[in-house]
Amino acid sequence: MGIFTLVIYQPIYNLLVFLYDILPFGGVGLAIIILTIIIRGILFPLTYKSMKSQKDMQEIQPMIKEIQTKYKDDKEKMAQELMAVYKVHKVNPFASCLPLLIQLPVFIGLFQALRNGLGAVDATMLYSFVSNPGVIEPMFLGFMDLSVVSIPLAILAAASQYFQVKQTMARQPAKEVREKKGAMDENMAAQMSKTMLYVMPVMSLVIGVTSLPGGVMLYWLATTLVSIVTYLIMFPSKKKAVEEKK
Secondary structure, eight states, X not given: OOHHIXXXXXHHHHHHHHHHHHOSSSXXXXXXXXXXHHHHHHHHHHHHHHHHHXXXXXXXXXXXXXXXXXXXXXXXXXXXXXXXXXXXXXXXXXXXXXXXXHHHHHHHHHHHHHHHHSEEXXXXXXXXXXXXXXXXXXXXXXXXXXTSOOXXXXXXXXXXXXXXXXXXXXXXXXXXXXXSTTOHHHHHHHHHHHHHHHHHHHHHHHHHHHTSOHHHHHHHHHHHHHHHHHHHHHSOOHHHHHHHHX
């Protein structure tokens, strides 16, 4: 048994079978939603660290822009000063990448679990303490087969991703601020976010209606909604943040 199967695939598969077996209603769809919440809960320390890093980066943006303007002709000095600011404020500009790298193998493991797990249960993959229900019925809400492509779930997943990117764009500096001298990085980030606003949802929709089973898209939808809620808690609106400081 490979390391990926032992560490990622088998635990996810067993958790999916276990949840399906103990839930009195909701079937595999509810099992996938609860599985999503559990996985996000396990990864929450990394997610929290990533979002905190984003928040800290926003707070030190004025200092970063000042350094970029002051040392625009001396890249080496600029890099040294930026690293000094990151060190003093304990900010890791690459911290937001770690959760994405960790979630990738989890997503692959879940994809394989849903691809192989719906239908007859593979008893050879089960832990000794997990009961074997025999068969995992793929139906969700009585009419949606999660073992095949689901256009409604693909549309919902794409729409939720659009809202998620729109949510992060709302935290970027205003256009008049980005256009000031020394704000080239912010302007570039804004352009990239604007591109992602349409590219990511379209990619999700295309993949969802052509290849990924509905179970994977349900996970995609659930994890995006959890991310949106987490972001709202971590990054309250500017109006709410001002009210809390009073």
